[in-house]
Amino acid sequence: MKFSGTLLEAYRDISPPGTVDLIYRLGEKLRGRSMLHVNSTKMGGGVAEMLLRLIPMFRELGIEVRWEVMTGTPLFFKTTKSFHNALQGDEAVLTEEMFEEYRRVNHENATKLDLSGDMAVIHDPQPAALIGYKFKEAKWLWRCHIDISRPQRKAWNFVKPYVSGYDGAIFSLPSFAQRLKIPQYLVYPSIDPLSDKNRELEPEQIDSIRTGFGLTGDKPLILQVSRFDKFKDPLGLIAAYKIVRKHQDCKLVLAGGSASDDPEGEEVLARVREEAEKDEDILVLDLPPDANLAINALQRSADIIVQKSVKEGFGLTVAEGMWKGKPVIGGAVGGILAQIVYGLTGFTVNSIEGCAYRIRSLLNNPDLARKLGEDAKEYTRKNFLITRHLIDYLSLMSLMMGVR
Amino acid sequence: MAEFKFIGCIEIKELLGQKADNEAQLLELIEDVHPDSIYYHMHSYFLRHVYLSGPFPNDFANWAAIELRDNILGEKLANVGVSPEKSLEDIRMDLVETIDKHLSEMRFVSPVSRGNSFHFMKSQIVEVPLGTAARALPEFIRALQNVHASALYYHIFEARIRVRKGRNDFSIWLDNTLGYKQLAERVERIDFYMFSLERLRRKILDLCLQELAE
Numbered sequence: 127m128k129f130s131g132t133l134l135e136a137y138r139d140i141s142p143p144g145t146v147d148l149i150y151r152l153g154e155k156l157r158g159r160s161m162l163h164v165n166s167t168k169m170g171g172g173v174a175e176m177l178l179r180l181i182p183m184f185r186e187l188g189i190e191v192r193w194e195v196m197t198g199t200p201l202f203f204k205t206t207k208s209f210h211n212a213l214q215g216d217e218a219v220l221t222e223e224m225f226e227e228y229r230r231v232n233h234e235n236a237t238k239l240d241l242s243g244d245m246a247v248i249h250d251p252q253p254a255a256l257i258g259y260k261f262k263e264a265k266w267l268w269r270c271h272i273d274i275s276r277p278q279r280k281a282w283n284f285v286k287p288y289v290s291g292y293d294g295a296i297f298s299l300p301s302f303a304q305r306l307k308i309p310q311y312l313v314y315p316s317i318d319p320l321s322d323k324n325r326e327l328e329p330e331q332i333d334s335i336r337t338g339f340g341l342t343g344d345k346p347l348i349l350q351v352s353r354f355d356k357f358k359d360p361l362g363l364i365a366a367y368k369i370v371r372k373h374q375d376c377k378l379v380l381a382g383g384s385a386s387d388d389p390e391g392e393e394v395l396a397r398v399r400e401e402a403e404k405d406e407d408i409l410v411l412d413l414p415p416d417a418n419l420a421i422n423a424l425q426r427s428a429d430i431i432v433q434k435s436v437k438e439g440f441g442l443t444v445a446e447g448m449w450k451g452k453p454v455i456g457g458a459v460g461g462i463l464a465q466i467v468y469g470l471t472g473f474t475v476n477s478i479e480g481c482a483y484r485i486r487s488l489l490n491n492p493d494l495a496r497k498l499g500e501d502a503k504e505y506t507r508k509n510f511l512i513t514r515h516l517i518d519y520l521s522l523m524s525l526m527m528g529v530r
Numbered sequence: 531m532a533e534f535k536f537i538g539c540i541e542i543k544e545l546l547g548q549k550a551d552n553e554a555q556l557l558e559l560i561e562d563v564h565p566d567s568i569y570y571h572m573h574s575y576f577l578r579h580v581y582l583s584g585p586f587p588n589d590f591a592n593w594a595a596i597e598l599r600d601n602i603l604g605e606k607l608a609n610v611g612v613s614p615e616k617s618l619e620d621i622r623m624d625l626v627e628t629i630d631k632h633l634s635e636m637r638f639v640s641p642v643s644r645g646n647s648f649h650f651m652k653s654q655i656v657e658v659p660l661g662t663a664a665r666a667l668p669e670f671i672r673a674l675q676n677v678h679a680s681a682l683y684y685h686i687f688e689a690r691i692r693v694r695k696g697r698n699d700f701s702i703w704l705d706n707t708l709g710y711k712q713l714a715e716r717v718e719r720i721d722f723y724m725f726s727l728e729r730l731r732r733k734i735l736d737l738c739l740q741e742l743a744e
Contacts, residue, residue, distance in 0.1 A: 144660065144678030148538050151658045300649035303545035312543040312651065463646060468596060469585075508679075521540040521656045530656060 133186050140319045141513040149513065152520040153187030155529045160190040162243030166206070166252035168195045172315070172442075173249050173271055176515070179318050183516050189523075194239045196253045202231040206252045212281035213251060213274045220280055232256055245526050247519075248292070257291040265526035268292045271315075273439045273460065275301045293526060298440050299461055311522060314464065316515035317445050317506075322418035324449055327426060335423035339379075339411060346376040346489055349428035351421055351446070354382045354395035354412075357437040359457065361394070362478050364401045364408065366434065369482035371407075374489050381411040381424055425450045430488050430495070434481050438462055445510040448472065448502035453495040455484045465510065471502040533663040534670060534703045536677045539684040540656040543570075549647040553603060554639050556590070557629040559650060565618040566652035572612055572621060573687050587723040589648075590625065597645030603632050612691060612723065655688060667708060671738050679727040686722055686730065698722075700734060713741045 138146045161184060165173050177193055184191040198206075205224040212218035232255035241259055246266045248256060260266050268289050274282070274297075286306075289295055294309040303310050317324050333343075341347065348367060352358040360380050367378040380398060395412065402408040413420060425431060431447030433456040440461030447454045448471060456462035458474035466472040473484045488495045508514070524530060546567060550556040560568070571589035586592045586608035595604025610624045633639065662677055664670035685699035695702065697718050705714035716737050725733060 142679060143676055144538065144681070147660060148540075148658055148678045148680070151538075151660060152540070152656075297545060300545055300651060301549075301647065303547045303649065305547050310545040310547060312545055458646075517540055518542075521542050524656050525542055525654065 133182055136320060137511075137513050140507075141511055142508055145513050145517070149183075149187070149516060149520065152517065152524065153189065156520060156523055156527065157188035158190070159245070159523065159527060160192070160243040161523065162241065162246040163191065163193045163249065164196060164239065164241075164246065164253045164256060165193075165249035166196050166198070166203075168193075176315070179321070179512060180516060180519070183512075184519075187520075190243075192240065192243060194241070196231075196235040196239065196256075198231040198235075198252075199227065201227045209251045209281050209285065210272060212278035213285065214272055215276040215278060218278065218281070220284070225284060229255060232258075245523050247296075251285055254285055254288040257288050260291075265293045267294045267296055267311075267522065267526070269296045269313075270302065271298060271439075273299070273302060274304065275299075294522075296522070299464060301460075313515070313518045313522075314461070314510060315440050315442055316510050316512045317442055317449060318512045319449060323422050324446060325422070327419075327423060331419075332423045332426050335420055336427045339409065339420075339424070341377070341379070341409070341427065343427070345407065346374075346429040347379060347427055348376055348430050348432060348485060349379045349381065349424055349447075350432045350434065351381045351425065351443050352433065352435070354380075354391050354398060356390065356394050357435055358382075359434045359436045360398050361401070362436070363432055363434040363481065364398065365478045366432075366481035366485065367408070369479065370485045370489070373486055376429075376485075376489065377407045377409065379409045379411065379424060379428070381413055381421065383413060383415055421446075422450075425452065428452055430455065430485055432481065432485070433457065433462060434475070435459055435462065441465070442510075444472075445506050448499075448506040449510075451499040451503040453488050453498040454502060455481060455488070457481075465506075466502075467505065470498070471505045472498055532703070532707050533665050534673075534700075534707070536660045536662040536664075536673060536681045537684050538658045538660045538678040538680040539688065540658060540680065541653045542656060543651055543653050546650040546652060548650040550650075551647050552640055553594070553598065553600065553629060553633055553636070556594075556648060557626060557633065560590075560622060560625050560629065563650050564652055565622065566654075567650050568618050568622050568625070569692060570651050570653045572610075573691065593648045597648070599645070603629065606632060616691075617694075618691075655684070655692070657684070667704075667710065667738060667742060670704075671735060671742070674731065674735055674738070679731065682727045682730050682734075690722075710741060713737060 134146050134149060163177055167174050181191050181193060205228050208218040208220055212220060236256055236259035242261060243264060246264060247269050248254060248266060249269045250271055254268060257266060290306060290308060292308055294311055296311045296313050297303055298315055300312060350363050354360060370376060399410055402410045425447055431452045431454045433441055433444050435441060435457040438460030444454055444456050444462050444465045454466060454472040456466050456474050458476050463474060466474050468474055475481045475484055548559055550559050586604060591604045591607035594600045594607055606628050610628055612621060660677055660681060662673045664673045689695045689699045701714040701718040704710040717734055720733055
């Protein structure tokens, strides 16, 4: 029986040819099976956002999906925040009391949550210890969304025995792989081409949003969209822009989220604002978290998109820019290297000077900029859209269930 | 008459947790790594870069040239041949000999990384029958225009190297079932490693259309 849904059909003309049919075929093998996702938040954050979009697709394929959210105490979340930082290599204090609270809250959740399902995907360190409560026949995967390429040893040594109990682990980049005896799979994150942040916009809508920000389109526009965080290096980008301005007229827009709960971020934002006040062609936009349409319109208005990070998890703003057919310049770190194929879908740079050079080069070579943008869009279509993400999960489920 | 049934494939990528930071470590790991990892790094480039032909056709060559800035080794590794006659162990030996010879000609091998590490991976292929079939050449052309690009990967690279059928699936069917001997030979003679999957699709379609016109 051929299965044809409506949600997935919306992706037929956007994803690569044959993709939706391939998804139906993969789904047919798994119809009636059940899948469980467990994470620690229903709202906010990339994981929840991704699950909200993927789960209806699984359901449309006839896969029974449940999403359980664990609950915890303030000490538990303080502990898991410390784990999060320590696993990403930052300094964090971890005490025996914190370890005990982590074990206790996981045990409590195991008694409250419905952990049944043919396959479970347990997201990030917070619920990792639930593995002790898995049903014998079920297959469980630990999905790690964070950069654990250089974890603090104490934190990793605590989490590792739990992770080792899973049937497999999923990481977002090859460099995040660990010495583990279980299989480690690679699944890149994705963007949704039909979300407000990425869907096609009418030219009038783009113009209206752009002019609403006071951007008249009189000069080439260089854009970076990211939090005001030192690792996103907005100050480095301003320095690169200043070099460019010696040769070429252009405008720089730095658009990012509010940093009110992050003192370090506030300091970066203050310094960025200080620089912007000295130059009327630098515009700083502190946008609310739901400003998805505004970000979409800004990206579509830009001539060049930059993500000049000096440290990066995956950096999906790069794929967002590429999807809009723009030439993207990114710092040569983390997932940016997986998205930008040097010289083919954009340029990666290692310094302020390198960034300035590539901006100048692209401003002066519109044909090259256009070609990079076109290829970047096709590369994103194949590699970073949500349909590919769905295929990866379906394939892993086929593998785990032994339905090849 | 036997139909040609198109099969697509999904690659599940597995990280092996082994990495190289220079030419010597690359050699050491290539000598020991699972043969599926050799296959992955010599071929999966095509599945990842469906639309683009990169600087070189395999991961080892690209890493040497881009991350190690060792263009000579990159060029040499790009020319390590893959053919139906060669097993993965033969390919491994060719890679080892190429790097070994290059190392013996190097005056100095930097012990530290000059770029990003090479992370060894392997993959498992999940076959997905696409429900598309052809009985004659015009039908085959119509189907080939629309199938998922992974079907080209499956019927060409998987058939020739991993499954070791000796030829690609398209040529086997065109020759044995339809009797298009010359067309089958033309398709098999394509230098598959020089094209992206989308360009391969175009190339094969052009050859088929040419055959029909003749």
